[in-house]
Amino acid sequence: MRIAFMLLGDLERVSGGFLYDRMLIERLRARGHVVDVVSLPWRSRARSVTANLRKLPPALAEADVVVQDELCHAAVFARNGQLRRAGIPVVALVHNLASAAPNARGGAVARALEHRYLRTVDGLVAVCEDTLRAARAPLERDVPAVVAPAGRDHLPARRPDDAAVAKRAAAPGPLRVLSSAAVVRGKGLHRLLEAVARVEAPVELDVAGALDDEPAYVRRVRALVARLGLEPRVRLHGLLRGDALWSLYARAHVLALPSDREAYPLAVVEALGFGLPALVTDRGGAREVLGAGPQGRLISPDDVAAWAAALSAFAADRAVLARAAQAAHARFAALGTWDDVASRVEALCARAVVPRSRG
Numbered sequence: 001m002r003i004a005f006m007l008l009g010d011l012e013r014v015s016g017g018f019l020y021d022r023m024l025i026e027r028l029r030a031r032g033h034v035v036d037v038v039s040l041p042w043r044s045r046a047r048s049v050t051a052n053l054r055k056l057p058p059a060l061a062e063a064d065v066v067v068q069d070e071l072c073h074a075a076v077f078a079r080n081g082q083l084r085r086a087g088i089p090v091v092a093l094v095h096n097l098a099s100a101a102p103n104a105r106g107g108a109v110a111r112a113l114e115h116r117y118l119r120t121v122d123g124l125v126a127v128c129e130d131t132l133r134a135a136r137a138p139l140e141r142d143v144p145a146v147v148a149p150a151g152r153d154h155l156p157a158r159r160p161d162d163a164a165v166a167k168r169a170a171a172p173g174p175l176r177v178l179s180s181a182a183v184v185r186g187k188g189l190h191r192l193l194e195a196v197a198r199v200e201a202p203v204e205l206d207v208a209g210a211l212d213d214e215p216a217y218v219r220r221v222r223a224l225v226a227r228l229g230l231e232p233r234v235r236l237h238g239l240l241r242g243d244a245l246w247s248l249y250a251r252a253h254v255l256a257l258p259s260d261r262e263a264y265p266l267a268v269v270e271a272l273g274f275g276l277p278a279l280v281t282d283r284g285g286a287r288e289v290l291g292a293g294p295q296g297r298l299i300s301p302d303d304v305a306a307w308a309a310a311l312s313a314f315a316a317d318r319a320v321l322a323r324a325a326q327a328a329h330a331r332f333a334a335l336g337t338w339d340d341v342a343s344r345v346e347a348l349c350a351r352a353v354v355p356r357s358r359g
Helices: 018-029 045-053 058-062 070-076 079-083 107-116 129-136 162-171 189-199 215-227 244-253 264-273 286-290 302-315 319-332 336-352
Strands: 004-007 033-041 064-069 088-096 123-126 145-147 176-178 205-209 236-238 254-257 278-281 295-298
Touching: 004 018, 004 058, 004 070, 018 033, 018 189, 018 264, 018 336, 033 064, 033 070, 045 070, 045 107, 070 088, 070 107, 088 129, 088 336, 107 176, 123 129, 123 336, 129 145, 129 189, 129 336, 145 336, 162 319, 176 215, 176 244, 176 264, 176 302, 189 205, 189 215, 189 302, 205 244, 215 236, 244 264, 254 264, 254 302, 264 286, 264 319, 278 286, 278 302, 286 295, 295 302, 295 336
Parallel strands: 004 033, 004 064, 064 088, 088 123, 123 145, 176 205, 176 254, 205 236, 254 278, 278 295
Antiparallel strands: none
């Protein structure tokens, strides 16, 4: 197949969603498909909507199917009719509907645009069951759909084994907590800071994530760190890649992600691979990656007392921490691969394609 993959902005952008897109494209190409990446400008919602007055990029004309990262919905919801008239099916890749987040910007407008967009597609790829339910809700007809959770095999081969994570848990010193997420309000770092401040045992917090997406929120976070007296124990590293990021996973004891909502968070996949139990929001599909067991806990994002209690439990009993770390390894081994993702998307795209004359 010839697949046109549409997305907003630069494919190399660092986030779980963009990593998913990159890995999917790489594996589809490895399976013999031609994948043309079509990048649309990252603009305000209003400017994206006006893009619907223009024709779609001509590169789409030769595609057998167009896969659109749902993030570009505002720029294509009306233009998808051009593809339908040309007999080119559209498959939406949905990570996490913006309108499903509790504090979604734009509220009713965001929801209306996303729902209108979803009614223009011929197939759905969702990263988790929770996202698929949300994406199907506004549809007025049945469309083929598949759940394709993120793979595990982008992690480095050299990671702590069970013996190493047990040794790491038993070593004296503070509980080392990692937050691997952009420093934006929706990721809930302010809640985590409040929780850390309530823990009586020594706790250190490393934050790996972009600091330039919401400058006002970053200023709020820095002020909160100072007000709570956490300066010596909290490190904002900014955006990290490769070995610099993996080294934080390797030295941490636990991942904490008190987001407003998560779909299938890649940070949790990565934490499990490094033997880190994960404390994650209970909003969205995070339970689908974490599974049931001592490898983690789902917590209401606004329940700061519960986040503090979960951290305190790991800090107080390193044997419990060690068992949770080993359970994290076992859960990681049960997750799928990026080839599994590509196989599911490939099958859905093949179902959507209608043979047509190229003239």
